[in-house]
Amino acid sequence: MKLHHVLPAVFAITTLHAFAVQAADAPPGMTEKVRGTLVSGSAEAVTLRTASGEVLNARVTPATRINAVSAATFADIHPDSYIGTAAATQPDGTLQAIEVHIFAPSLRGSGDGHRPWQGSDGNQATMTNGTVGQLQGQDGRQLVVRYANGEQTVRVPAGVPVVRLDPGTPALLLPGAKAIVVAAPGEDGQPQAQSIAVGVGGLTPPM
Template identity: 50%
Template sequence: MRTLSRLATTLIAALALSGAAHAAPAGDIIKPMRGTLDQVTDHSLTLTDRRGAKVEVGLTDQTRINSVATGKISDIKPDSFIGTAAAPQPDGTLKALEVHVFAPSLRGSGEGFNPFESADGKVNTMTNGTVGKLVESNGRTLTVKYHDQQKTVIVPDDVPVVTLAPGDRSLLTPGAHVVLFANKQADGSLAARGISVGKDGIVPPM
């Protein structure tokens, strides 16, 4: 019985370690707010999130605004600075759920590898970095370098690709779809530190 117990314990530990190897990275999970703008003033906006809740978020002089436009897979080139929400694969690679290609002036934005809550509520990963090696076959296989590390990312042909460029408050109009990153203030209110706004009715896929 003791031998069976030891074997069971060893098996459980091995399975736990195996699962951990393919899980999202440790650390605080990035949880963006996704929704549709209802109202915008000089100092705040109100949106309806994807669960149907109304949320008010403050705007400050430090709030960064980017526009999100339709891209194509050929926009992903060596030395492009990209971000990709992706799901970890058993072989250690990442399978892209979307790719956003930053304008040159936004190079370095959010560089790194972090756990990220996707639109479906699952925790996957977000990798922001520079494209190194790129193989064009059945989509794209590419290395994404960040700081002194890199990840291998598989980008299937049907994955949505968008481009991000600097924007301004003129993009914040009722009906626009946004992905918003906010900080909680001392009084419990929210203030937007960054907003990605879909142009021409686009729903940002990240």
């Protein structure tokens, strides 16, 4: 994993679009996404340790978006659900989901659209955020996902992780929780958390 050092923090360099639904308007190329385990967290700061041992220290501000990520199932997806789904393009051009996250009603519209995406394994894929229009196929596991400028049909095989995203608070930032922090340098150059997705009940966010 290539690393970029910014003062006391260590950022894992990945694309912003891996969690574009909650990213703030930072200059292109300066926003970083880091996955790991929370060492500590509060309404003022968060410390995250990656699987390889690097540590990210970032400020938390009133503008930081915090989401709770909890377990869900495919049965929780219905027509008119607002979802995001990472997907891999198959040889025949169809999309096959890698994970699906269901947004709470208050988060409807987050990251609306279809874009390139890079997963935690470094592989290139796509991210589609939009409204489920139909559940197709004999088993109903083929979703038509509609967004402002188009739609995509995504196949969701059995066993693909499905989670729910709900608005959260700093009370979720507990030591040992698995999390994803999207951060960018603030005006003083210090890392500032733009968004934090925190797994609930020991869940590791799959996004």
